[in-house]
Amino acid sequence: MSRQVDVIVAGGGSAGLAAALAAARQGADTLLIERQTKLGGMGTSALVHTFCGLFHPDVSQPWAWVNPGIAQEIGQQMLERTGQAGPELMGRVYVLRQHPTLYAQIADELCAALPHLTVLSGAEWIGLRQDGDWELEVITRGSVKKLRAPALVDTTGDATGARLCDPSWCTQAEPARLYRPAYISAFHGVTGVHDDAWRLTVGAMIVRAVRDEKLPAAAMGAGFRDSPFVGETFLTLDLEAGQGDWDPFDPVKRARVEQEGRAVTLALWRLLRAEHADFKDCAPPMLPTKAGIRETARYLGDYVITGDDLASSRRFEDEIALAAWPMEKRENARGPKFRYFDQPLPPGIPARCLKREAVPGLFFAGRCLSADHEALASLRVMGTCMATGEAAGKMAVDFALRR
Amino acid sequence: MSSISTQAVIDLIQKFHIVDTEEPLTPDSDLFSCGLDSLAMMQLMLHLERDFNVRISPAEMTRNHFASPEVLATWLSHPNRTPA
Numbered sequence: 001m002s003r004q005v006d007v008i009v010a011g012g013g014s015a016g017l018a019a020a021l022a023a024a025r026q027g028a029d030t031l032l033i034e035r036q037t038k039l040g041g042m043g044t045s046a047l048v049h050t051f052c053g054l055f056h057p058d059v060s061q062p063w064a065w066v067n068p069g070i071a072q073e074i075g076q077q078m079l080e081r082t083g084q085a086g087p088e089l090m091g092r093v094y095v096l097r098q099h100p101t102l103y104a105q106i107a108d109e110l111c112a113a114l115p116h117l118t119v120l121s122g123a124e125w126i127g128l129r130q131d132g133d134w135e136l137e138v139i140t141r142g143s144v145k146k147l148r149a150p151a152l153v154d155t156t157g158d159a160t161g162a163r164l165c166d167p168s169w170c171t172q173a174e175p176a177r178l179y180r181p182a183y184i185s186a187f188h189g190v191t192g193v194h195d196d197a198w199r200l201t202v203g204a205m206i207v208r209a210v211r212d213e214k215l216p217a218a219a220m221g222a223g224f225r226d227s228p229f230v231g232e233t234f235l236t237l238d239l240e241a242g243q244g245d246w247d248p249f250d251p252v253k254r255a256r257v258e259q260e261g262r263a264v265t266l267a268l269w270r271l272l273r274a275e276h277a278d279f280k281d282c283a284p285p286m287l288p289t290k291a292g293i294r295e296t297a298r299y300l301g302d303y304v305i306t307g308d309d310l311a312s313s314r315r316f317e318d319e320i321a322l323a324a325w326p327m328e329k330r331e332n333a334r335g336p337k338f339r340y341f342d343q344p345l346p347p348g349i350p351a352r353c354l355k356r357e358a359v360p361g362l363f364f365a366g367r368c369l370s371a372d373h374e375a376l377a378s379l380r381v382m383g384t385c386m387a388t389g390e391a392a393g394k395m396a397v398d399f400a401l402r403r
Numbered sequence: 404m405s406s407i408s409t410q411a412v413i414d415l416i417q418k419f420h421i422v423d424t425e426e427p428l429t430p431d432s433d434l435f436s437c438g439l440d441s442l443a444m445m446q447l448m449l450h451l452e453r454d455f456n457v458r459i460s461p462a463e464m465t466r467n468h469f470a471s472p473e474v475l476a477t478w479l480s481h482p483n484r485t486p487a
């Protein structure tokens with residue numbers, strides 16, 4: 001038995017959520033497939049806790065939403081539910097602190113309001129065929145189901161459709177340059193005021209412990225950032241993941257990243273509890289569902305947007321959204337390297353980055369859109385993923401209706 | 404305790420790619436606008452301690468001390484600092 005709908009959205013992260021909402025709000029019968037049990041992707045399952053890319057890049061001006069629509073709607077909801085008045089100015093950018101639990105709740109509520117939208121949880125997309133319609137195979141608890149639709153949006157972050165159907169539709173940076181994964185956990189019961197000076201002091205304690213061989217060298221990738229709620233602090237641990245040996249599609253290597261993430265996180269917890277008064281009563285950290293993977297494979301669409309396009313704030317006739325975040329390159333675990341736009345003006349993202357002329361009915365968005373490695377360092381942030389996802393959802397509906 | 408030259412600090416920053424700038428570092432380069440963030444400061448602290456045989460205590464890890472190669476070298480060489 002196979003199920004037929006108008007639009008299938010595969011992958012329920014920031015991009016897929018927005019794509020499915022956009023499609024179903026236009027009345028299209030829509031299926032959203034997600035292998036985890038929460039929507040929100042990295043923003044829920046990997047505990048990524050700030051929304052970047054939601055605001056106009058000119059920080060000499062008061063903050064302003066850069067893309068109207070679903071990105072703004074989710075941002076606004078997050079502001080209200082976290083009790084924040086607006087984003088924070090961090091250096092040269094506005095950032096919105098988001099809470100993974102509340103993001104999951106917002107996603108559920110937005111989806112539940114739409115009768116045309118069905119969400120499949122715990123369902124992994126494993127096969128793809130084109131026979132006039134797209135036919136997808138998904139596996140859930142040992143049984144394989146077939147799903148059919150004229151229009152398909154790939155928001156898996158991994159260019160899964162290309163990898164299942166024709167790998168020449170996608171590309172990937174060489175292993176040593178892939179943006180590194182990181183392991184994020186939530187610490188509860190950390191007291192004190194966590195300003196810049198505090199973070200540096202904690203950093204120095206970590207360095208000293210590494211030097212004294214009380215912590216593994218990988219602890220050098222640790223950074224703390226407070227949640228919008230008092231007493232909760234997120235630890236982000238950037239990992240080298242074997243550098244040139246890293247392969248995000250190899251489950252053995254992924255298991256090593258997960259294990260190292262947990263081991264180093266707990267070693268940090270033990271050390272700081274013993275040596276830093278603010279961590280004295282801190283419970284073991286809550287672990288993420290999965291490590292955060294920053295980069296895997298991306299599509300080659302009708303246009304490949306580049307770092308130079310973004311740096312020059314280039315605009316396009318067929319643009320569907322605006323970029324807003326600097327290129328935040330993380331090719332190693334020693335902190336980001338930024339390339340900012342030359343002027344504080346948002347560049348455009350063309351519709352051609354979300355489709356491939358020769359493959360009608362397939363659209364892609366989020367961190368697997370058609371961009372070069374450098375441009376991806378900007379376009380992969382969640383605010384921008386919501387905007388490209390929304391656009392891909394609408395393009396999919398247009399395609400399905402024309403058929 | 405032996406004094407640490409500004410050039411030695413610059414060399415060390417470059418050798419370990421602590422910051423990534425197009426322009427060469429000068430004694431008064433602003434390290435923070437060159438991209439010295441907290442993770443990079445941790446790397447720098449580790450290498451300073453290893454290469455120059457100094458000790459930097461957590462309380463001394465402040466942005467003032469790391470403002471430029473010259474400020475950093477002068478501070479690390481100050482006679483009041485306790486040797487390693």
Ligand SMILES: Cc1cc2nc3c(=O)[nH]c(=O)nc-3n(C[C@H](O)[C@H](O)[C@H](O)COP(=O)(O)OP(=O)(O)OC[C@H]3O[C@@H](n4cnc5c(N)ncnc54)[C@H](O)[C@@H]3O)c2cc1C
Pocket residue numbers: 010011012013014015016033034035036039040041042043046048049050051052053123124125126155156157158160181182183184291292293294365366367368380381382383385
């Ligand atoms: C460590 C880290 C820190 C980051 N920090 C920030 C930050 O501070 N701010 C910011 O805005 N962004 C940040 N990002 C980037 C951002 O989180 C991601 O790029 C963004 O979530 C990508 O959204 P997406 O929807 O394209 O993909 P994802 O969020 O990866 O979502 C893809 C979804 O598809 C599902 N899926 C994949 N394959 C299948 C399949 N075969 N079948 C079914 N479902 C599938 C996945 O389970 C997932 O839910 C960070 C990323 C990482 C890893």
